[in-house]
Amino acid sequence: SQELEQSPQSLIVQEGKNLTINCTSSKTLYGLYWYKQKYGEGLIFLMMLQKGGEEKSHEKITAKLDEKKQQSSLHITASQPSHAGIYLCGADIPSGTYKYIFGTGTRLKVLA
């Protein structure tokens, strides 16, 4: 079955440091989505990547999708305490019906 593996599972960084979160699929993805979830709250959509090699940025967050469309990375530059939360990747599964799965998430803590 299709799975999305995220790494690392948790991350603690000092404010100002850069960090990268990875999301790997066992199969080619139609679309890869990144979300941020504040503890105890709902998901906030960050970015969507659909084309192999695509890269998008929003403020200090950059997401890339590899050429094979099986791996994506989320990079945060000069992290801030406001970046803390759970980052989830999600993907549309190629099938006859609607299928959408999420990665298990990466818990990020930024120390001031």
Add this chain to the structure above:
Amino acid sequence: DAGVIQSPRHEVTEMGQEVTLRCKPISGHDYLFWYRQTMMRGLELLIYFNNNVPIDDSGMPEDRFSAKMPNASFSTLKIQPSEPRDSAVYFCASSSGLSVSEAFFGQGTRLTVV
């Protein structure tokens, strides 16, 4: 619009009791999704509706779980009887399209079954 509204935000109940979670989607959204989030399994789709009709409930774990959407502005997820392993955060999301990238999530209901 106030966004997707879920209630209650927190629920603690005893094993065997019935639990009902509620969701008010964003007005005009045709799709409504129920998700469950646990540490072990992450975020899982339980069921989704399109125009108040359940389309795919293959994610519903057991017959103890049921979901309804009597009208476009209200949905419920019921667990009867509840068990400790049902403890999780349950999210409702609504969308104008099928892709979850367009969905707006509620703040979730944290359910604890003791």
